[in-house]
Amino acid sequence: MTELILIFISTLLINNLVLSYFLGICPFLGVSGKIESAFGMGMAVTFVMTLATSISWLIYHLILVKFNLLFLQLVIFILVIASLVQMVEMFIRKFSSSLYQSLGIYLPLITTNCAILGAAIFMVARKYTFVEGVVFGFSGGLGFSLVLLVMAGIREELDYADIPKVFKGTPITLITAGLLALIFMGFSGLFSNL
Amino acid sequence: MIITAVLTLGLIGFTFAVLLAFLSKKLKVETDPKVDQVNEILPNINCGACGFSGCNPFAEAVVKEGKLFNGCLPGGSQINEEIAKILGITATKSKVEKIVVCRCQAEVGEKKISTTYKGPKTCKASHIVGGAIDCTWGCLGFGDCVKVCPTGALVLKNKRIEVIFDKCIGCGNCVTECPRDLFEYAPFKEKMKLCYVACSNNEKVLGVKAVCSRGCIGCTLCTKVEDSPYEMKGNLSYVNYPEAKNHQSLDAGKNKCPTKCILDLNV
Numbered sequence: 322m323t324e325l326i327l328i329f330i331s332t333l334l335i336n337n338l339v340l341s342y343f344l345g346i347c348p349f350l351g352v353s354g355k356i357e358s359a360f361g362m363g364m365a366v367t368f369v370m371t372l373a374t375s376i377s378w379l380i381y382h383l384i385l386v387k388f389n390l391l392f393l394q395l396v397i398f399i400l401v402i403a404s405l406v407q408m409v410e411m412f413i414r415k416f417s418s419s420l421y422q423s424l425g426i427y428l429p430l431i432t433t434n435c436a437i438l439g440a441a442i443f444m445v446a447r448k449y450t451f452v453e454g455v456v457f458g459f460s461g462g463l464g465f466s467l468v469l470l471v472m473a474g475i476r477e478e479l480d481y482a483d484i485p486k487v488f489k490g491t492p493i494t495l496i497t498a499g500l501l502a503l504i505f506m507g508f509s510g511l512f513s514n515l
Numbered sequence: 516m517i518i519t520a521v522l523t524l525g526l527i528g529f530t531f532a533v534l535l536a537f538l539s540k541k542l543k544v545e546t547d548p549k550v551d552q553v554n555e556i557l558p559n560i561n562c563g564a565c566g567f568s569g570c571n572p573f574a575e576a577v578v579k580e581g582k583l584f585n586g587c588l589p590g591g592s593q594i595n596e597e598i599a600k601i602l603g604i605t606a607t608k609s610k611v612e613k614i615v616v617c618r619c620q621a622e623v624g625e626k627k628i629s630t631t632y633k634g635p636k637t638c639k640a641s642h643i644v645g646g647a648i649d650c651t652w653g654c655l656g657f658g659d660c661v662k663v664c665p666t667g668a669l670v671l672k673n674k675r676i677e678v679i680f681d682k683c684i685g686c687g688n689c690v691t692e693c694p695r696d697l698f699e700y701a702p703f704k705e706k707m708k709l710c711y712v713a714c715s716n717n718e719k720v721l722g723v724k725a726v727c728s729r730g731c732i733g734c735t736l737c738t739k740v741e742d743s744p745y746e747m748k749g750n751l752s753y754v755n756y757p758e759a760k761n762h763q764s765l766d767a768g769k770n771k772c773p774t775k776c777i778l779d780l781n782v
Binding site for chain 2: 380384385388390392393396397400401404407408411412414415418481482483
């Protein structure tokens with residue numbers, strides 16, 4: 322249990338996928354303009370990441386390890402993620418059209434999101450058990466959402482700030498992202514005494 | 516080795532393909548082809564003038580209910596007739612087409628600015644603290660309305676909002692956005708020039724003169740011409756558009772204005 326909590330907190334804050342591994346930077350900068358859309362994207366990523374890590378774990382350990390085909394891992398993971406996203410999209414569209422309207426446009430973006438592929442690869446590289454893998458995927462998604470929301474909140478305020486002309490737009494966003502990453506580095510002291 | 520690899524990858528890919536094909540059949544969402552047809556006709560600028568959140572919700576509602584509601588304002592009568600044709604109904608006559616006018620046309624220099632405003636550069640924010648200009652009624656000149664205009668009909672020049680009448684579709688986004696309620700609807704009648712009073716300051720003469728050289732001072736001169744379509748509400752003149760029968764009476768009132776704050780609508 323302690324192990325699971327450790328994985329959860331470390332993935333959420335210390336080894337945050339976006340701010341310390343620089344995965345999923347594209348949606349991090351692209352969808353963080355508004356809190357509303359950031360929340361939608363965050364929820365979609367969390368959902369798909371949890372699902373993707375669990376299915377990839379099963380396929381990796383039950384098929385790839387058994388037949389000694391570890392070199393296929395990358396191809397298979399991409400295949401799994403892409404199909405999963407498609408399936409999730411169909412399900413949402415069928416059963417909740419309002420959720421589809423808020424998440425719908427973000428789902429195809431997730432298909433090629435490197436944060437999800439990264440989570441799947443990290444999971445097998447760290448030799449997690451199935452439950453650990455699922456917790457890892459879930460907390461990775463949550464960490465992504467957290468950072469996305471924080472960034473969106475800052476960017477909404479930035480719209481009203483009086484910033485020099487040359488820094489407007491992307492430059493100030495990148496600077497903000499850098500400062501945010503720096504702040505998250507502070508969490509690395511969280512477990513030093515354990 | 517190669518065979519197992521190919522087989523495994525092929526099998527997994529095949530499984531997912533079958534699953535996806537099966538699900539796409541099973542979970543197919545029926546969409547009315549009419550919605551797509553209506554969507555194609557609509558201008559797709561999502562202005563919201565029809566009362567729906569955008570063009571797509573409007574198209575869905577129109578097809579579902581089988582009526583046009585208020586119709587598509589920017590589309591004009593032609594597009595509404597086409598939509599009606601798809602639905603198999605006759606288009607009801609759309610409401611009077613209208614555009615907006617901005618009831619403050621004073622430039623920097625005409626409206627006095629005696630404070631330095633350093634807050635967020637939006638009208639809403641500066642309105643809360645009393646504004647970036649001395650006049651408490653006039654245009655603050657940060658262009659909140661420019662941002663919400665779907666057709667780019669509003670232009671900010673020298674802290675003054677210019678309405679490009681050809682582009683304005685009367686969606687009313689600026690009317691709700693302006694914290695000082697400066698925008699007023701004017702019925703758009705072809706071939707007839709209209710005038711409007713470009714001031715919202717409801718103070719008496721001294722109050723207006725103290726903050727702006729172009730304000731309506733409530734002198735009532737424009738209401739005294741023959742057949743005058745102008746009327747006073749408090750200390751401010753308004754054009755009563757249904758009463759405006761011809762351009763002569765409008766023009767006469769306009770020429771009487773001592774502060775030149777009655778302007779032509781350049782149709």
